[in-house]
Amino acid sequence: MKLLLIDGHSIANRAFYGVPDLTNSQGEHTGAIFGFLNMMLKFIDDEKPDNFAVAFDVSAPTFRHKMYDAYKGTRKPMLPELKEQIPRIQEMLKAMGVPVITLEGWEADDILGTLSRIGEEKGFDVTIVSGDRDLLQLATDKVKISIPKTKKGGTEIEQYYAADVKETYGVTPKQFIDVKALQGDASDNIPGVEGVGPKTAEKWIAQYGSIEECHAHVDEMKKGKVLDNFIAQWDIAVLSKELATINVHAPIELEEGSTKLENLFTEEAYLLCKRYELKKLLPRFENTDTSKVQDTTSETFKHISDLSDVENFFAGLSNSGKDFIGASIMAGADKSIKGVALSVGDETVYVDCAGFITPDYLGHKLVEISKAGVKLCFWDLKNAMHIIYQLFSSEEKAQVDANGGKAEIFPTACDVAVAAYLLNPTKNAYTADDVASEMLGVIIPAVADLFGKKKLEVALEDDSELEHITTYACYNAYVAYASYEKVISEIKDQGMLHIYEDIELPLVYTLFDMEIAGIAMDAEALSAYGSKLAVRITELEKSIYEQAGEEFNINSPKQLGVILFEKLGIQGGKKTKTGYSTAADILEELAPANPIINDILEYRQLAKLKSTYADGLANCLDSDGRIRSTFMQTVTATGRISSTEPNLQNIPVRMELGREIRKVFYPKDGCVFIDADYSQIELRVLAHMSGDDNLIGAFKAGQDIHRSTASLVFNTPFDEVTDIQRRSAKAVNFGIVYGISAFGLAKDIGVGRKEAQEYIDNYFLAYPKMHTFLEGLKAEGNEKGYVTTMYGRRRPIPELKSSNFMTRQFGERVAMNSPIQGTAADIIKIAMVNVHDRLLKEKLKSKLLLQVHDELLIETFKDEQAQVEKLVAEEMEHAASLAVDLEIDMKTGMNWAEAH
Template sequence: MSKLLLIDGHSIANRAFYGLPDLTNSQGEHTGAIFGFINMMLKFIDDEQPDNFAVAFDVHAPTFRHKMFEAYKGTRKPMVPELKEQIPRIQEMLRAMGVPVITMEGWEADDILGTLARIGEEKGFDVTIVSGDRDLLQLATEKVKISIPKTKKGGTEIENYFAADVKEAYGVTPKQFIDVKALQGDTSDNIPGVEGIGPKTAQTWIAQYGSIEECHAHVDEMKKGKVVQNFIDQWDIAVLSKELATINVNAPIELEEGCTKLENLFTEEAYLLCKRYELKKLLPRFEASTTTKVQDNRAETFKRIYDFTDVEDFFAELKKSGKDFVGASIMAGEDKRIKGAALSVGDSTVYVDCAGFITPDYLGHKLMEISKAGVKLCFWDLKNAMHLLYELMSDDEKQAILTNGGKAEIFPTAVDVAVAAYLLNPTKNAYTADDVASEMLGIIIPAQADLFGKTKLNAALEDDNLLEAVTTYACYNAYVAFAAFEKVIAQIKEEGMLDIYENIEMPLVYTLFDMELQGIAMDKEALAEYGNRLSVRINELEQSIYSQAGEEFNINSPKQLGVILFERMGIEGGKKTKTGYSTAADVLEELSATNPIICDILEYRQLAKLKSTYADGLAACVDSDGRIRSTFMQTVTATGRISSTEPNLQNIPIRMELGREIRKVFYPKDGCIFLDADYSQIELRVLAHMSGDENLIGAFKAGQDIHRSTASLVFNTPFDEVTDLQRRRAKAVNFGIVYGISAFGLAKDIGVGRKEAQEYIDNYFVAYPKMHEFLEGLKSDGKEKGYVTTMYGRRRPIPELSSSNFMTRQFGERVAMNSPIQGTAADIIKIAMVNVHDRLLKEGLKSKLLLQVHDELLVEALESERIQVEKLIAEEMENAAKLAVNLEIDMNAGKTWAEAH
């Protein structure tokens, strides 16, 4: 007989969190609940031996299935942050183990469990539900068992209930258990019940009369007293409590056939997550189940050298060896000083330790020497390696790099293995040697945490007791870079992405390195003045908010704000969640048109963020030369876009005037001017090209206002008669289509009904007939292949398309529609960046590329070179790709970034 095991995710996570000591890994992340959950789950699987399995979770911010529930279920205590941060990680682990994780917006986990149990029983399965919530006893039948873990004498016991067991324990049937709860209430689940009725009275009444309705019908027969009078007076509460306590077993769950079948849980992906979260006690179970991976013992062959003669001989032999490439890993402390470097040619891996005559300067120049001799160095982070060597250079050497770019001066033939690994799977959050060793080489090597525990790498490099561990770590990084490089490149070639790697991503490493060296000048006095103006306006808004509220309170506290707005001021339209009223931006924006205080609150929030993130935050980022240097991240976004951090200069809010003004504090150096070039509607142009839609292509070729043209077609209005409102709505549709917007989303964006929004979308596809076919084709291709591609062949895996969860699949479909468009636009801007940067160098110009912000490039141009540089930028950006429509840019000049934008 088949068996289905179902687990109540939040209930067991809660038990795991409070039942075990709090654990943290070396990154400071809480992991105790993850370990406890997986451990308990594996025990239940061992005990039950199911062949089908799933875990249900509440949505983090559910919309409850009945408005009247919110007054009660909305008052649950919020989850503590230490547990809340672990829920997504538990779900990540489950998915990596191939376990269906089922959530549904608007439905609680007990509804999902009840529905799955009903479906399973109807299919002939024996069903076991594991939960600490006794509400689920109402689901017990002869085939459905409720297993409730219970702590007893410091250990865990399991109470098992079939229907007969519920009757024996409580004197009522599982269905009648609902009525018992309705009478006695349940403070843990915020079911009010009837005042004065406890478990004994509730069980006695329901055993005698069968239901609360029958109790109410026979109330005249009951012995009069306060409890009975309360029942009469609070009948409406009893009815509500019954509704609250009743689990809905007919949730609209869509499950594909076989999706809950229990397969091998001990997957490679889950094993790597166990290592990532340092769940060491779980690793043996994974390692025992890993038949294709072997524990690598190569560390015994690693060698540490620090004697000057030995090091000299090593580099001499390396240059003479004729090796095409060498794995390399540089170790540097927090002060960016090199502590050592590992180099590997496979059968020989050596860690050169900076000690005695082996100085960081000596070692750095030796590495540059072998690169200039034609040996290709394979790094995990080439850009960072170049920065480390740059710090060792003389002023003359640094000036040469600033003038001529970093490639020829530092590592002319180096490669970046992490960038290559990113191309193969752009959805991961890290590309480490132990990950790649497992995926590409079929071996298991120690991760950083295995070698150093909770000690940070920077600290480990300073600890003589960890010298052997540092050597092992550095050497494995170098060895895997060497051993995996050709395999990674072969797979990239097989997947049609070699051109992207060689001609877009690798050249971009050097471009970004140069941009990070250049930085951008900032006026600290102007920034301080900007911060003062923000403070003045923030104080004005505070006083206005207090005045309208009639009292002072913490505006930054969602809980206090919710009470002020929706209880004390009585503003209608508040949405209550488990932690109180929602004061999220989208909720408040819907109410802002008729409530001036909410307009002030939204502005206050925006300005407070500007003050903390930019006015205060940027001041701490200015280097001694007055310039800010952002770090550009190349392996972070799944679509291929570049991101910016420390500080993030790509996320400056430009929709509000005070947000745009932050750009006024950035200025070019003396004798220079800023040139800012921004692609015009690049994603829509890419969409026109990739879809091949003649109407959209024709509108671009005719040089028409594309949003007015769309409005003319969608609203069946002559082009010259399109109103501004129609154009705004058509613009929302144009950009929404790129992001796979739904009728619900569009309706919310433009303030119309869902039906009207759907009509706009339908009319859009009538106006551009090939668009619908193209987007549907992307979804079907994504489902068939498991990924979609950009125009250049960059792949975006979409595992969500095969999910058993309807909401997850919908997300996957949106990704399938927008990733090829966004990714192609990202590829084009990268090509333009590289070409602009390289041509500035090639033509011997002193002008420099400084920033990339989405579809915009900022160049610091020498005023005497302005005309030449403007021509160069236009040529390279407009010819970065050959599309069915022209790529166009808007270019402006100015003495501040704000003027140039």
């Protein structure tokens, strides 16, 4: 029989510092909960105990607390982020059926010591898990102490029976108490004797057996300051021994069966895992019947497949008088429709494709509903439009091309995920089960709950999964319906309804049309570009090998570190647990004085260009010779759009070979590219939001803003500003937007930190209202927990409440830059929607193809060029009304590089 005991506070503390500071969608800290459960389950898997319990300290001061407080003030308080998680850990343990043992006036150590003694007496093999080495005094031949320890970025477990303590420390477990009494332990508030270290303490106790025997033999001991301290601080040594001694006779019993380890993965524990969003733990509940903790709405779901029933159902929807309907399309990996679920709350139906009920039939039924004026609520409206578009005939696709997806597919629709994103833009995903938990207060099954490890696309091909598919599809439709009004109401309460209705929802349609359009790419030119990169990469490899004096794996950080910092002896390397760091920022600092590092940095850039773009883009080319990126609007916390598969927003443009990749993208016959890029939009937004007269004045005067800043910062006449001063001022201008520190600025422009701080101080003297504005943003973030853009878009900043200084500093930078970046993102979105809609409204054939940060790319028919240039300039320059004009740089070209 085996008994496993865990020191609750000790392992929670270790989990807190060993796991990133996770928070759920409610802003609750969950990192310690997740880390604790992970460690606990690992020990259970390894030890395979029959009995299990966790001991915690209580909040009231114990006997030993009071003794220490009488000697030396109070113990260091627990960080609030950890403190709030202790009750949640205990709640989770109780839900798992784990005995959580506390005892008023007694510490967890005493509980563990008592339980281990009783367990051993009852014939158990006992394992105690704790990070506290005081517990080594409890080790016996039957009681093992397991101490988790971080080593090389991972966790190692030190295990001690009585013989192991003797071998490691030269003393018995009982004598280990006396060692602690002499050397003390700051982490456990044991003062010890000043000047006595571990070696001296172990030597004295090994020789004399106890502190009392040491004190009795002081005349025989080696004279010196340490011995003098021992004699003078004898009372402290006695106190330390009492503090270090664990009481193994606490008033607690180990009743038969009270600690028996049963099934941990209960329905209640599953519910809490969902509640705290511990998604990585959910697979552990694979064999748990979670149906009892699910929402009972599923009892109203039904599946229909008879054509007449389906016709009656759709007719009923048309006559229901409902303003909106929850909708969910089940589609395979190839975007072919497998079924559709629709919900009006008290009725939710899944219709699958079978017989006369074809994908084409279902898809067109959805289009009919939307065109009849009933709002369809989807989780991913853009994806739903792609699914419908794919089954359209060539004539219908031509209509979409001419009039846009909004007019031809779903003119009346909403995207619940985009709306949920507005309420909390810092989450990773916006799924039906997340929103159901947050907005409806119910738990619904996710994909893993219904299908286990099977992917949804695979399950859709399996007839035996029809019941689960019906449940999943109906829940998606039901939650979209049930949460829509609540989500919209909360958005309205937070002052963001106009952002959803006028920016984000119209943007869904704009992005859909952009994705349908795609951009033409010359495969042969791409291949030639890849070959050009390969030649240069080979040249760099040869140069690096020659300078190194040998061949090695340039892509191996470990081998590279050895070559640079050991063999070549380059100074300035930073050693980590796994070897020398070869991170880009470290190498960039060393590059000016070391040609080999310059070559390595260029090699890395070109290797990435080749693998990501020269090779990667070839795999993305569609049969019509165009590439179609997927634009994401629920990824970034600031509101910026991102793109993926492929990411065309992240093409390196600082190096010539990086810019050349744009040459492979070209307009179709009869067209040119128009590229319009906002000029210094974030600085213009900053001027407007801060109201700084000097910055506004510089923009209104049409001055070179960086030269103007340099003139003010360096107290130099405008016409006498040097190029170096202008470059430094430019770095400050853009750095301020991102909350740059003196350290960061010094690194960017190659000056000392003190000089960089002077630049920043002078900058704020030159633009005094800006400093007040930025400080005000930090204060607003601290007070409200969020900051807002000019349009009212919120950015939550839980980091400002962190007890960690570095995390708080990050939060302050976010507070300063999010309103500026977010406002710029809002403006470019407004411009995109307006340009897109004007092109359709004026019946132009030209198409908006790409958005890359502050830049729009339009494929323009030559006979429409003048009209499109005028249209783009009007919409971009008037997308927002600021204290300074919005200006754009517009160019044309026969490829993207020429136009940029």
